[in-house]
Amino acid sequence: MSNNPSPDRASDSDRSASSAAFSPLYQQIKSLLLQSLDRGEWKPGEAIPSELELAARFQVSQGTVRKAIDELAAENLLLRRQGKGTFVATHHEAKVRFRFLRLTPDDGKSSISSSKVLECRRVKAPADIAALLELRTGDTVVNMRRLLSFDQTPTILDDIWLPGAVFKGLTAESLARYRGPLYGLFESEFGVSMVRADEKIRAVSATPDQADTLQIASGSPLLQVERVSYTYGDRPMEVRRGLYVTERFFYKNSLN
Amino acid sequence: MSNNPSPDRASDSDRSASSAAFSPLYQQIKSLLLQSLDRGEWKPGEAIPSELELAARFQVSQGTVRKAIDELAAENLLLRRQGKGTFVATHHEAKVRFRFLRLTPDDGKSSISSSKVLECRRVKAPADIAALLELRTGDTVVNMRRLLSFDQTPTILDDIWLPGAVFKGLTAESLARYRGPLYGLFESEFGVSMVRADEKIRAVSATPDQADTLQIASGSPLLQVERVSYTYGDRPMEVRRGLYVTERFFYKNSLN
DNA sequence: CAGTGGTCTAGACCACGTG
DNA sequence: ACGTGGTCTAGACCACTGC
Numbered sequence: 001m002s003n004n005p006s007p008d009r010a011s012d013s014d015r016s017a018s019s020a021a022f023s024p025l026y027q028q029i030k031s032l033l034l035q036s037l038d039r040g041e042w043k044p045g046e047a048i049p050s051e052l053e054l055a056a057r058f059q060v061s062q063g064t065v066r067k068a069i070d071e072l073a074a075e076n077l078l079l080r081r082q083g084k085g086t087f088v089a090t091h092h093e094a095k096v097r098f099r100f101l102r103l104t105p106d107d108g109k110s111s112i113s114s115s116k117v118l119e120c121r122r123v124k125a126p127a128d129i130a131a132l133l134e135l136r137t138g139d140t141v142v143n144m145r146r147l148l149s150f151d152q153t154p155t156i157l158d159d160i161w162l163p164g165a166v167f168k169g170l171t172a173e174s175l176a177r178y179r180g181p182l183y184g185l186f187e188s189e190f191g192v193s194m195v196r197a198d199e200k201i202r203a204v205s206a207t208p209d210q211a212d213t214l215q216i217a218s219g220s221p222l223l224q225v226e227r228v229s230y231t232y233g234d235r236p237m238e239v240r241r242g243l244y245v246t247e248r249f250f251y252k253n254s255l256n
Numbered sequence: 257m258s259n260n261p262s263p264d265r266a267s268d269s270d271r272s273a274s275s276a277a278f279s280p281l282y283q284q285i286k287s288l289l290l291q292s293l294d295r296g297e298w299k300p301g302e303a304i305p306s307e308l309e310l311a312a313r314f315q316v317s318q319g320t321v322r323k324a325i326d327e328l329a330a331e332n333l334l335l336r337r338q339g340k341g342t343f344v345a346t347h348h349e350a351k352v353r354f355r356f357l358r359l360t361p362d363d364g365k366s367s368i369s370s371s372k373v374l375e376c377r378r379v380k381a382p383a384d385i386a387a388l389l390e391l392r393t394g395d396t397v398v399n400m401r402r403l404l405s406f407d408q409t410p411t412i413l414d415d416i417w418l419p420g421a422v423f424k425g426l427t428a429e430s431l432a433r434y435r436g437p438l439y440g441l442f443e444s445e446f447g448v449s450m451v452r453a454d455e456k457i458r459a460v461s462a463t464p465d466q467a468d469t470l471q472i473a474s475g476s477p478l479l480q481v482e483r484v485s486y487t488y489g490d491r492p493m494e495v496r497r498g499l500y501v502t503e504r505f506f507y508k509n510s511l512n
Numbered sequence: 513c514a515g516t517g518g519t520c521t522a523g524a525c526c527a528c529g530t531g
Numbered sequence: 532a533c534g535t536g537g538t539c540t541a542g543a544c545c546a547c548t549g550c
Contacts (some may be wrong), residue, residue: 024519024520025519025520026519026520027549046459047550050534050535050536051535052534052535060519060520060521061521061522062521062522063519063520063521063522064519064520064521066536067519067520074330074378075512076512080536081528081535081536082527082528082529082531082536082537083527083528083530083536083537084528084529084530084534084535084536085534085535085536086535086536091478092521099511099512100511102509102511104456107545115258125456128331129367141427142543163533169509175533185522189376196510196511196512197510197511198508198509198510198511199504199508199509199510199511200360200507200508201457201478201502201506201508201509202462202477202479202502202506203459203477203478203479203488203500204477205476206478217466219475220295220475221458221459221460221461221478222477223457223458223459223479224459227511244459245537246457246458247370250456250457250458251456251457251458252454252455252456253358253454253455253457253509254452254453254454255355255356255358255452255453255455255483256332256452280537280539281539282537282538282539284550306515306516306517307516307517308515308516313548316539316540317539317540317541318540318541319538319539319540319541320538320539320540322517322518323538323539324544325517326536336518337516337517337547337548338516338517338518338546338547339514339516339517339518339546339547339548340515340517340548340549341515341516341517342517344515402518486547495516513549513550514548514549514550515547515549515550516543516545516546516547516548516549517545517546517547517548518544518546518547519543519544519545519546520542520543520544520545521535521541521542521543521544522540522541522542523539523540523541524538524540525537525538525539525540526538526539526540527534527535527536527537527538528534528535528537528543529533529534529535529536530532530533530534530535531532531533
């Protein structure tokens with residue numbers, strides 16, 4: 001790229017053809033990288049090409065690639081490791097486990113967790129779920145319910161909804177066999193990377209049914225967490241309604 | 257600064273004398289900027305010197321100053337405005353109001369809020385509050401309780417604790433006269449800028465007293481939010497225990 | 513028009529991880 | 532020794548703001 005008083009803009013127009021029209025170069029590079037991630041050109045956990053390689057591929061300077069990667073790293077889509085390279089974020093990692101699970105034990109001790117799948121079936125989407133997943137009412141969705149326990153104490157009751165077209169072959173049996181975080185399974189088995197989520201939190205009273213499965217008194221206060229998770233391109237891929245027992249745990253949040 | 261094969265490092269050692277010893281230059285600049293902010297050299301809402309001025313002052317390149325400011329802007333301590341300058345963040349702004357108040361109405365309509373101070377007195381700090389504020393048990397603290405209503409509906413009951421040595425002259429009367437966000441008052445009247453906060457969230461049942469002031473049924477589920485707020489240098493400056501009625505509001509959070 | 517932050521480049525050197 | 536990302540610089544030009 002020349003940077004002279006009368007610059008040659010030919011290569012610029014080449015680039016903008018395949019990307020958002022008039023935005024900063026590094027933003028265009030960022031979109032291109034996002035497209036590659038979305039398309040699965042580099043899988044979660046793998047390294048992406050080096051900054052110099054990408055600079056050569058896109059015909060820009062290393063600094064411009066760097067700024068694009070900086071933003072993706074700030075959004076936790078990429079992970080930089082000095083001396084090694086830049087890697088696609090994955091949910092198969094101890095560090096990342098608590099990025100989406102904000103429930104924390106009072107005494108700080110990380111206790112052993114167990115997950116029991118109570119139900120998993122394919123059904124027609126209710127209107128509210130369909131809307132949140134940007135599907136049509138009646139489109140088929142996977143509905144699973146599970147109970148998470150810490151130190152043998154039932155703590156989280158989750159009701160999860162997934163688009164049926166994407167999560168083919170997800171059954172109670174395959175879930176029961178799997179060890180590890182659910183979002184890790186989604187990555188490996190269905191090619192769906194969860195990248196971001198919004199949560200709406202309320203306090204509610206346990207219904208008799210809920211109280212029964214959580215082994216608490218009916219009417220006890222519960223934290224209700226309604227989450228919508230998104231993949232690349234802000235496409236919603238999961239709706240999750242969780243009920244948390246906050247007797248010995250709390251939901252941790254940081255405001256900046 | 258020379259960048260030759262045999263560089264002259266004299267100016268480097270000059271700088272490191274007044275800052276953390278061996279860290280990247282831009283991190284040292286960042287600390288110096290933080291010190292100036294903490295010391296009140298530039299007040300909330302004011303512009304800080306231009307990048308070129310700061311570069312001249314610290315004897316570094318504009319790019320290095322820029323990277324320091326980038327991080328402070330990412331942490332919401334500074335606000336960049338193209339063509340105008342870089343400004344110190346302030347809580348006197350509509351945009352920032354909802355940075356620390358995460359309670360959102362179901363219907364999205366921003367309703368008028370009113371704040372009623374129920375109590376404000378200087379007392380000796382209980383052990384738990386003192387620990388959170390990094391004071392000694394029995395040091396004097398300001399304790400205030402207030403009720404926030406939206407559309408005439410009582411919604412938030414706050415119990416707030418502040419270090420007495422810093423918040424001299426804070427009385428129920430001065431609070432009653434003041435309009436606007438509490439953190440704005442803290443900035444203007446006491447020179448305390450809240451920069452970050454940690455929250456622990458639980459679901460609880462309303463006690464008879466709480467139910468009475470919030471005009472709900474005794475035993476109703478409430479969101480309990482325990483917040484510790486920090487100024488520059490991670491010094492705790494407020495402990496706040498809030499009870500939120502989440503009937504027509506929810507606590508909004510984003511996971512990245 | 514001048515001054516501010518925003519973008520882009522090119523090149524040097526440093527720090528880290530691996531072979 | 533080599534390749535990776537990390538830091539730092541210098542300089543050009545762009546985009547926005549306000550006089």
